[in-house]
Amino acid sequence: MKFIKTIIITSILGIGSWVQAQNYHIDKKLKSEETLKKELEFTRNSSENILVVDNVYGSIKVEGYNGSKILVEVKKKVYADTKEDLEKGKQEIGIKTEKLEDAIYVYLDSPYSYFDKETGMFEHREFSYNSRRSYKHRKKRNYKHRLDFSIKVPKNTSIDLQAINKGDVIVENVHGKLLIAHNINGPIDLINVSGKTDVNALNKDINITYTENPKEESWFRSLNGDINIKFKEGLDAIISYKTLNGKFYTNFPIEKTTPKIIKLSERKKRGTKYKIDTNSHFKIGKGNVHLHFDQLNGDAIVKK
Numbered sequence: 001m002k003f004i005k006t007i008i009i010t011s012i013l014g015i016g017s018w019v020q021a022q023n024y025h026i027d028k029k030l031k032s033e034e035t036l037k038k039e040l041e042f043t044r045n046s047s048e049n050i051l052v053v054d055n056v057y058g059s060i061k062v063e064g065y066n067g068s069k070i071l072v073e074v075k076k077k078v079y080a081d082t083k084e085d086l087e088k089g090k091q092e093i094g095i096k097t098e099k100l101e102d103a104i105y106v107y108l109d110s111p112y113s114y115f116d117k118e119t120g121m122f123e124h125r126e127f128s129y130n131s132r133r134s135y136k137h138r139k140k141r142n143y144k145h146r147l148d149f150s151i152k153v154p155k156n157t158s159i160d161l162q163a164i165n166k167g168d169v170i171v172e173n174v175h176g177k178l179l180i181a182h183n184i185n186g187p188i189d190l191i192n193v194s195g196k197t198d199v200n201a202l203n204k205d206i207n208i209t210y211t212e213n214p215k216e217e218s219w220f221r222s223l224n225g226d227i228n229i230k231f232k233e234g235l236d237a238i239i240s241y242k243t244l245n246g247k248f249y250t251n252f253p254i255e256k257t258t259p260k261i262i263k264l265s266e267r268k269k270r271g272t273k274y275k276i277d278t279n280s281h282f283k284i285g286k287g288n289v290h291l292h293f294d295q296l297n298g299d300a301i302v303k304k
Contacts (some may be wrong), residue, residue, distance in 0.1 A: 037071075038106070049158065060151075062151045063153065066154075066235070072095070074149050076093065077146045088142075096109035159171065159180065161184070187206070188206045196214055196217070196243075205222070206225060208220075219291075235286065235304065243300075248300045257282065
């Protein structure tokens with residue numbers, strides 16, 4: 001299976017890009033609501049199957065169940081000041097799906113979004129900081145929209161979820177090989193999950209409850225929120241913790257470990273150059289799995 005990575009803005013975490021996303025307010029007079037439904041299915045029953053969902057305005061909720069199909073339900077809302085703009089929004093905004101090898105993609109369909117089938121990457125041009133053309137497109141769109149995804153997947157499906165603004169990312173009872181969840185202006189809640197994990201909530205909290213502890217290296221990142229994780233008994237992990245203003249709390253017995261020393265270069269005259277990892281390192285149990293915590297202002301709470 002190809003490695004899948006979603007790119008949502010021209011410069012990841014670029015200030016100009018995500019500040020624009022925060023300034024989204026629904027103040028239009030007219031509103032349209034409808035429910036979109038799709039039924040999808042993987043080509044084969046495989047542990048490599050992955051569902052990729054990309055959303056701009058709205059929530060993503062994914063729930064694992066015992067069936068074999070992917071059941072997609074999307075509540076679509078369009079807001080405008082005039083009937084003409086409302087009708088334009090209704091026509092331009094929708095959802096699209098693609099199937100590439102073991103991956104199924106579900107994403108916003110609009111004139112302002114682009115999906116590259118060759119790379120599996122998304123671009124949302126209305127958040128492009130450097131593109132004058134994209135900025136003009138954004139000014140011409142005289143309506144606003146919101147899509148709230150509610151999706152059921154086979155329990156053993158891997159997921160890659162990306163949301164930008166005005167929505168939560170919620171995952172429940174999913175036990176695939178890989179759990180990726182990124183949200184810029186909303187929280188992330190993973191409930192009764194398992195698998196290799198990569199989560200990033202820029203401005204809100206991350207809450208995770210595992211039914212089985214991760215067996216592979218995992219990453220937990222938040223700029224301005226707390227990270228709350230409940231692991232099962234018997235956690236064996238090396239914790240790397242990086243923060244500016246936050247603190248690390250746990251009720252697991254921990255053992256402080258020495259910093260990593262990384263070899264950078266080697267020269268004949270000057271010798272070998274090394275870098276000392278300044279992150280805090282803790283060992284829980286046997287330390288079999290490396291778990292990375294990266295925060296700026298929030299706390300990390302790891303408990304059993």
